Amino acid sequence: MSYTVPKLTNYSAAALENAAAKCIRACADDAAAVRNEAELKAFRDRWIGRKNGVLTQINDLWLKGAPKDAKREAGIRVNEVKARIQELVEGARVGGDESVSAPAERVDISLPGVRRPIGAEHPVIKTTNEMVRVFQKLGYSVADGPVVETDYYNFEALNFPPNHPARDTQDTLFIAGQQAKPQRERLLLRTHTSPVQIRTMEKMRPPIRIVIPGTVHRNDPPDASHSPMFHQIEGLAVDTNITFGDLKGTLDHAMKEFFGSSVKTSFRPSFFPFTEPSAEMFVSCFICGGSGKRGTDNAPCRPCKQTGWIEILGCGMVDPNVFEFVKDNGYDPRKVSGFAFGMGADRIALLKYGVDDLQLFFNGDVRFLQQFA
Amino acid sequence: MKLSAQWIRDFVDLTVDNRRLAEDLTGVGIAVEGISGSGADTVFEMEIGTNRPDAMNHYGVAREAAAIYDLPLKHLSAVSSQPSAKSSHNAAFPITVEEPQLCPRFSARVIRGTKVKPSSEKIAHRLRLLDQRPISNAVDATNYVLWEMGKPTHVFDMDLLEGGKLIIRKAKNGEKLKTLDGVERTLTSDDLVVADAKRAVGLAGVMGGFDTMITGKTRNILIESAWWDPVTVRKTSRRHGIHTDASHRFERGADFESTVLSCDLVAALILESGGGELVGDVIDVVSRQIDLAPVVLRVSEVHRILGGSLETGEIFRILKKLGFTLIPEGQGDAQFRVQIPSWRLDVEREIDVIEEIARLHGYDKFGNTLPAFSGAVVELPHAAVDATLRTRALALGYNEAVSLTFISHADAELFSSASVLELENPLSGEARLMRTSMVPGMLEMLERNLNNGTQNVRLFEMGRIYEQLGGNPVEPRRMCLGATLAAVKGSLPVGEVLDVSKDEHAATAEAFRCFKGDVENLLAGFAYRELRFDRETTEYFHPGRSARALIDDRPVAWFGQIHPEVAKVTWEEIKAGAILRETGAGAVASPLRKQVLRGLRQEVFVAEIDLDRLHSVGLRQVRFRPLSAYPAVERDFSFVFPDKVEFEAMGRAVAELDIREIVEFKPVEIFRGGSIEPGHYSILLRAKLQSPEETLRDDVQIVDWCEKIIGALKRVKGVQRVGGGASAY
């Protein structure tokens, strides 16, 4: 609306084109701003009015004032501008397109859409599937095993001797009525997915690469960070030349794939009866980026307890004692080596989605689940 | 477990600050989980693995610190514990070890003429820092030594030991012992005790006896420091439910060589504070050596396991700092004989030594590598079936849920006839059994949602149920769908309404059809010849509104509305007949109602699908069918049937005509009431006729087939309506 036709001093092709473009854009903006019939008339007069419309002015200022050698070029430009402005003026309508301005033809596009319900994937299963896929890409096959296990697979063959204090850490739920059986045949709820390592090695000769997602149970009363039932993802690689460096490299690669290429990993010594050396793996906090602080006000990062690191999994080189239990199937600890790792899918989902209560995963509350749709 | 930073510094001259010390200890697996206090009162909250009892004390952690920083570790000795030269008493205190296997070493010291009083402020302060309560100088001395160097000891009031001797023996069945905590315990012959001439005076390695404890009157003290069999201590500790700092260490393995030193350290502390004299020499009964066999360490094995190329010099330095002795074996530096220090009972094998090397070297210093692998990636056999069903359920608007795997006895009885697996130590009375059905969990989740005010609820869960079969546990796989009536009704598209009658029955029939459609959609992905439905369901389903789906005559799914008695719909609703018209249930309160108290505020629908059966059916392999080039013709038929004739009978009658060109036959409208005689309903049926070979001609083929269809419908008791609409016959 505030457009005034400039007087041209420079008649170069570029300057002409620039002036023409400015003029057309101004006209288009003006056309879009028309809200009623009165404004429409004013708009027309302003641009194509015979007396002092923009078109008349352009004719006077650009064409008549042009030096001789630029007359031809200026003429072509002015004609282009005229044609385009004519078009815009003819096409101008009150409030946009006239054809849909009648109420019967017009819908309120701001009303909420009808959303047919889409089911949401469970965050823990989604997390599990994503993690399993990472390892499948690395050549790992998927394996599983029973939830109701024997003492042998859950403990003995994993180098937890009977009456060993390490068993205390497992808070095992036992099946009733097993006293008459020998200890190794007694049934319990597996406390980890590690028994599937043994079951798989019994069935398959080396080399193997397996990833084992599964449900496990422990005698932990439910609260915000505990549940008697939860989910693990276990992994095992056995071959003739697997090293501790391979364990670190594989997990580092997998974590970068899962959490993003900027995360770093760090390994600290730990103890598990079925691995040696054993380690806990930490990833640099993917919430605060490892700084321990969040946001512009440097609030303390809770998930990593301000350390910049989050513990994700336990791992280690397969203990030779474990191989001894499956030695006959090609697992001679002098010839093969391997690594194993295990992580809590629920915990990773808690961290990934910032969920503050583990119980939300297991109560089927649609208000919670639909957040993942 | 708490440790004092200053106490650790007593044994090694560290230059790093406490924060750095904590980080570096954590880096070698001696985890400091938290730091509190400041200056000399700085306390580390430690997390020490069960395999490292040697590091559950200050000297042990100082040893690790000395190894990390390559600093000398100060010697631990009891300087003032020399026996008094002018001792006039008989030093000997006879000790008989009847169980040399379970008590390979028993050391003791005798102090006479001492005075029991409160500990010095230094000792008391240190104990308080670790949340230990100071009691008296003699008792505190044992506690102090335990925290200083890890060896549990015990002090007796020697004058209360009857017969002037100690016997290490198995307890007699039923023998009584009042332990220090004041509890009278009944022992078994599996318990190992320290006894005097008359009775047990201590539960070996777990807790001392009440009657022989140190009191203000005590003048003469016997200090005990033994090495107990870890398994025996663990069993006794568990049997009697006593977990002490002593039993915690003994069951993980104490330092065999520390019995005498710990006696001396305790004696020195008592003498320093309470005076008195040390009588005679240390008593040291060694009935059996705990042999820590040397381990052969091959440098090649270090490299095979750890990767990289750790230098022999570094290996040597690390192990030496941790107290290991290395003697080269054979030629060159390829192999060593490693002597294990007495405090490292956890190190028995070459791999254990390799772990020590890796730990001190620093895990993060090893390079990251990726192993090559050329094997195939194999999925679980049921993965494709699961993925198909899961994708379809999500697309149908069902939210994926996971519920706990435990159920109560009452639920197990109601929802399954399988033989159950019961837990020995359940978390609660309501969670005694492994679930034999996923339905109770689903109902609980539906109920919770309704109570939260969510009306439209659709959930599904895939998982296992747990049963016993011939005494063995089996874990059949199931899928369970649950939906509230509001959600089911809401999914009916306007154009799909079939029953246009103006009564409640029509609404229910339409709701059932919506839910059935979801089940059909799930099953449509499978390779079957025939999918059919019958009414053979279980008693927790509404008998009139539930069905069983069979694929090629094998049942694969059970679904429908949950029985109002199970859902616990209110009596008013039942009496009003709005809920239960066909069955008349609700006339009497059934036993089910008493067993399972649920408060579902809406009618709910549930489907159970047998994933194992579906897996054996297999997924449908898509084969292209040519599209007909000729137009399809639709013809409608308006009929009235008695209520007892269901659509299935009509469909079968038409199918039996065996006319290939009838490509579809379906109901399009149902109506009860109005001019229709009670007990009957009108139905508009539509046949779609199409040939793959030609355009069908109305005058010849179509008329003929329509007559046949009418005939078939009449044979199943249909009465054709006159004037049933423009295109209707």
Ligand SMILES: [Zn+2]
């Ligand atoms: Zn953080």
